[in-house]
Amino acid sequence: MSSLALFLLVVALAALGWLMARARATAFRRGGSAPRAHSLPSYHGWYVALWTAVPALIFIAVWTPLSANLVMDEVMSAPAAASLPPFEMQRVAILREAREIAEGIRPGGFHPESNALAPAYADALSRTRTMGAVVALLLAFAGGAFAFTRVSPHFRARTRVERLVMAALLGASTIAILTTLGIIASLLFESARFFSLVDPLEFLFGTHWSPQIAIRADQAGASGGFGAIPLFWGTIFIGAIIAMLVAIPLGLMSAIYLTQYARPAVRRWMKPLLEMLAGVPTVVYGYFAALTVAPAVRDFGKAIGIASATSESALAAGLVMGIMIIPFVSSMADDSINAVPQAMRDGSLAMGATTSETIRRVIVPAALPGVVGGVLLAVSRAIGETMIVVMAAGLAANLTANPFASVTTVTTQIVQLLTGDQEFDSAKTLAAFALGLVLFVVTLLLNIVALRVVKKYREAYE
Amino acid sequence: MRRRIRRRYAAERRFRLLGLGAILLSAAFLAFLLVTMVSNGLGGFRQTEIRVDIDFAANTLSAASAGGEIEAAVAAAAEAQYGPGGARALSDTAWLRVERAIEDDPSILARKKALWLPAASAIDGAAKGDGDGEAEALVTRLEQDDAIRTGFNTDFLTGADATDPAAVGIWGAFKGSLLTMLVTLAIAFPVGVLSAVYLEEYAPRNRWTDMIEVSINNLAAVPSIIFGLLGLAVFLNTFHLPRSAPLVGGLTLALMTMPVIVIAGRNAIKSVPPSIRDAALGIGASKVQVVFHHVLPLALPGILTGTIIGMARALGETAPLLMIGMRAFIATPPDGITSPASVLPVQIFLWSDEVSRGFVEKTSAAIIVLLAFLLAMNGLAIFLRNKFERRW
Amino acid sequence: MNSMTDTVAATPLRNDAAAKMTAREVSVFYGAKKAVDSVSIDISQDNVTAFIGPSGCGKSTFLRTLNRMNDTIANARVEGQIVLDGEDIYAPAMDVVQLRARVGMVFQKPNPFPKSIYENVAYGPRIHGLADGRAQMDEIVERSLKRAGLWEEVKDRLQDSGTALSGGQQQRLCIARAIAVDPEVILMDEPCSALDPIATARIEELIHELRGRYAIVIVTHNMQQAARVSQRTAFFHLGSLVEYGETSEIFTNPRVERTKDYITGRYG
DSSP: HHHHHHHHHHHHHHHHHHHHHHHHHHHHHHTTSOTTTTSSSHHHHHHHHHHHHHHHHHHHHHHHHHHHHHHHHHHHSSSSGGGOOOOOHHHHHHHHHHHHHHTSSSOOOHHHHHHHHHHHHHHHHHHHHHHHHHHHHHHHHHHHHHHHHOOOOOOOOHHHHHHHHHHHHHHHHHHHHHHHHHHHHHHHHHHHHHHSOHHHHHHOOOBBOGGGGGGGTTOSSOSSSBBOHHHHHIIIIIIIHHHHHHOOOHHHHHIIIIIIIHHHHHHHHHHHHHHHHHHHHHHHHHHHHHIIIIHHHHHHHHHHTTOOOOOOOHHHHHHHHHHHHHHHHHHHHHHHHHHHOHHHHHHHTTTTHHHHIIIIIIIIIHHHHHHHHHHHHHHHHHHOOOOHHHSSSOOOOOOOTTTTTTOOOOHHHHHHHHHOOTTTHHHHHHHHHHHHHHHHOOOOOOOOHHHHHHHHHHHHTT | OHHHHHHHHHHHHHHHHHHHHHHHHHHHHHHHHHHHHHEEOOOOOOEEEEEEEEEEETOOTTTOOHHOOOHHHHHHHHHHHHHTGGGGGGTHHHHHHHHHHHHGGGGGGGEEEEEEEEEEHHHHHHHOOOOHHHHHHHEEEHHHHTTTEEEEHHHHHOOOOSSSSGGOSSSSHHHHHHHHHHHHHHHHHHHHHHHIIIIIIISSHHHHHHHHHHHHHHHHSSOHHHHHHHHIIITTTTOOOOOOOHHHHHHHHHHHHHHHHHHHHHHHHSSSSSSHHHHHHTTOHHHHHIIIIIIIIHHHHHHHHHHHHHHHHHHTOOOOHTTTTTTSOOSSSSSSSTTTOHHHHHHHHHHTTOTTTHHHHHHHHHHHHHHHHHHHHHHHHHHHHHHHHHOO | TTTTTGGGGGOOOOOOTTTEEEEEEEEEETTTTTEEEEEEEEEESSEEEEEESSSSSSSSHHHHHHTGGGGGSEEEEEEEEETTTTTEETTTOOOOOHHHHEEEEEEEEEOOSSSSSHHHHHHHHHHHHHSSSHHHHHHHHHHHHTTTTTTHHHTTTSSSGGGGGGGGHHHHHHHHHHHHHHSSSSEESSTTTTEEEEEEEHHHHHHHHHHBEEEEEEESSHHHHHHHHHHEEEEEETEEEEEEEEEHHHHSOOSHHHHHHTTSOOOO
C-alpha cells in the first residue's frame, strides 16, 4: 500500500470515528442524561478523530523515509546486488530502474542488472509497506478505540481538543526559532569546517582572493587564496558608499517634499509610486543594470578618459542598487519626519523662518536619529542584496576605489562558489558558508543597532 | 533687508524644487526601467513564421516517422524552396510543428501542403528590424514571396526553455513558479497565521516568547541569500530532498515569507478590538472559540493582504533558489513538486546570461510576464485592503 | 474622623435565604496592586443588586470576578471564595466556559459582533449546543429578542448587521445575546454609560422586566439609576465594600458616613 493510500485510509478512519463519536454524544444529549453536557457532540467527534489520525500520521511521517532506507538495505543484501557496478551514478540509475520495474511503472529496464534486481526490490517494497500499513492501521484503531471509550456525557472533550490546538499554535511559533537556529547552526558548522582548512585570520584580513586555485587536488592548504578583504571592500564600496550616495539624497529629499510640500493628492499618488521601486524584483534591476546602465557607465568612463572603465563597473551596480534602496530611505525618513512634534515646526515658523529654513535647521536635525536608523537598515539591505551585483558587478576581486573598475562582493562570491559543478566538501564551497556567516552577523548587527536608534528616537518624542 | 528676504525666498524655491526633482527623478528611473523592459520585450510576444511547402507525398514520411526523418524532410523542403541556407532560416524546433500537423490531420501525408513554421532567431530579429545584412536580405526576399509573417507568439506562452531563442517559452518557468508558490503558501500561511495567533492571543510574557519574537523580527531582516544557504545545508545536504525541485524552493521561500506573514498577521489581529473578545468570552466562548470564530475572521483581510505581499516578494526572489540548484536547463514544464523546475526570476537570470542576441527580447518579455504577475498580486492586495478594511 | 466609618457596619447581609451567589473575603490583585480588598457579599436571586461607588473603587473589577472575566487579564489574581449555587467557581474542576454560560455579562460599551442580528443572538446557543436544528434556533432567537424588547424593531431585518443598529438597540441586542444562552445571573457593567437618556430609560425598563427571571447585578456610577432599578445596593470605596443593604435604606438612611458623603455628592 502506498503512503498516499495509507494516508487517505487513516483520514477516512478518522472521519468515521468523528461520525461515530458525534452520534454517540448526540444520543447522550437526547437521552437527557446530561442537560448541560460539557462539550458539544462535534468536539467528541474531533477528539476521537484526532486520536485516530494523529498517532498514525506521525508514524507514517517517520516510517516513510525510514522504510526507504530499510528497503535499500534489503535490496543491497540480495544476491543480485553483488553484480552492481561500483560507479555511483550508474548504480543509482540501475536502482531507480529496478524500483520502477518493481512498482510496475515501466515494463523492463535498460540495464540487465535492474531486471535482475527488480524481484528483490518488489519483495522488500511489499514487505516494508505491509509492515508500515499494519502498524499505522493498528495505531489508528487503537487510538480511535481508546478515545471512543472515553466519550461520555461528562467527558470534557472540548478542553482536550483545545489543548491540542494550543500545542499546534505553540509548535507553529517555534518554527521561527528553529529556522533561526538552523541558519546559525548550518553557517557555524560549515564555517568551522572551512576554518579548519583556512586560517580565520587569513580569511578576515587577507587581501588575496582567488578560490579557484584551491580546488586543485595538489594544493591542500589553499594558502593565500581566501583573503576576503577585497570582497568586503567591494561590498562596502557598492552597497554602503555608491548606493547610499544615490539613495540618501534622493530618498531624503523625496520624503521632505512629500511630507512638507506636496498636496495630499500628490502625496497619495507619489508615495505608492515610490514604493513600486521596492516591489520590482531584484533580478529585473540586475538585468536593467547589466543591459542598460553598465554600457552607459562604461561609455561615459571612456569618454572622460578613464581607460580602465569596464562594463562590470562598481558604479553601474551601485547606481542601480541605490535606485532600489530609495523607497527604504524615503519611507523611514518619512516616518521620522512625521514623528517630529508639530510644536517644533510651529515654533520655527512663528519666528519668521521660511519652510525650507525650518526643515533644514529644525526638522531634519530633530529627525536625524530616525533617518540614521533608516539609513543603517538600508545599508544592511544593500549589502545583503545579491542579484544586482551578480548580474552587474564583476568577479574580479580588486581592491580599488575607482568606481569605473570592476569589484566583487560577498554575495556575488557566494553565488559564484556554490553554483556550477563542485564537491560539497571542498574549501571552495565551504568558503561560501564562511562568507554567509560574515554577512549574517553584519546585517544582524546593523539591524539591531538601527532598531535601537529608531526606538530611542521614538521614545524621545512620546 | 528686502534683498535679504528675496534671497531667502529664492533659497526656499530652490529647496522646494530640489525636493520635487528628487521625486521626479525617482519616478523617472521607474518609468525608464519599465519603458526599457517593455520596448525590449514586446517583440518577444511576437513570432516570425516562414511558409514552407512540404510535399509529403514525395517523401516517405508516415505517421510513425521518427523526429529525425521529419526534420530532414523539412530541411530538404526549405532548401528546395529558398535555396541553400533555407533550412537555417527555420527554427531548430520547426519540425515539431510539422509533427503536430501530421498528428492533427494524417491525411496531409498524401498531399503537398504549405505550413507556417517558426523562423530562426536571426531571421526573427531581422524581421523585427534588428538583424545582420544576410538575414535582412533573406527577409526581403521572403517578403516579396509573401512567405513570411509575424504573429502572436503562442509558443512563448506555452513552451519551456530551449537552446534556440526563437523556440523558448515561459510556461515551464511559470508553472515552476506556480508550484513553488503553492508549496510556499501551503507552509508559510498556516504556520505564519498560527504563530501570529499564538503570539498575539495566548503567549505568556516569558523568555521563550521573547525568543520567538526576536527570532521573527530578525528573520524578517536576514538577507534572502542566507535562506538559500540554509536550504542548501538543511534540505539538500541533510534531508537529501531533490535538487532544483519546487518542493525545496517552496520550503526555502516559505521560511523567508513566514516572518512577513507573522508580522502582518499580528498587526491585523491586534487591530481587532478587545470588546469583541469580551463579548464572546462573556457568553461562554472558550479562548480557542473566541479566536477561531471571531478574531481570525475579522483579521483575515489584513492577514491576506500581508500574505499576498509576502508571496509577491517570494515570487520575485532569485538568489536563494540559485543556492538550491534551481539554475539547471529544464526543457520541459515540471509535472510535480519534486521534478526539476525553473521559476520565472531564475529563468530571467539564465536567459540574461545567454550570449545570443535573440535572448534579449525573450528576457525582457519574461520580465514583462513576471511584472504583470506581481502587479496582479499587488492589485489584489490593494483591492482586499480597500474592500474589507474596517475602522473600529 | 467620624466614628461612623467603621467596617463592622459594612458587614454584608448574610444568610440571605435566596442567595444565588456568595462571595467571601474576595481580594483581587493586579500584580502587586490590590484592587479589591476582602469583599464579602451575597447576591440575591430575586432582586436587582446595584454596585455603586466612585470610579476606580473596584466595583467593576469585583463584578468581573463573578464570572471570571478577570482570567483574561494576564497578571490579575483572585483570592477568597465565590460560590454559585453551592459550587466554588474558582475550584479547579469548574469549567470557566460553562460558568460564563450560567453567569452572562453585558458590557459598558455595546459590543455586538460584526455579524447579522440573528447570528449575534444565535452564536451563544450554537456554541453551547442549546438548539437542535434551525427551527429551535429561530425560536430561541425570537424569544431572546422579545425578552430584550428588541423583537418588534428588528424582526424584519434579522439579517442586517448588528453594528448597524443604534447604540441603545445595540445594547439591547447584547442583552438578548446574553439571555439567549439561558443564564442564571446577568452581570451588567455600566450598561447605560454610553447611551442617551431615552435609550437608558428603555434599558432600565428592561431590567425591571427581567428581574425575577434572572439574578441581575448592575454596576453604575449613576446613583439615580441605582435607586431606580435596584432593590439592593452595595457601596464600594477604595477597593472595599463599605456598605450593603436594601436600596431604600442605603439612599435614605446610610449607616456609614462615607456612604452618606458619596450619596449626597460630597465626593466621587
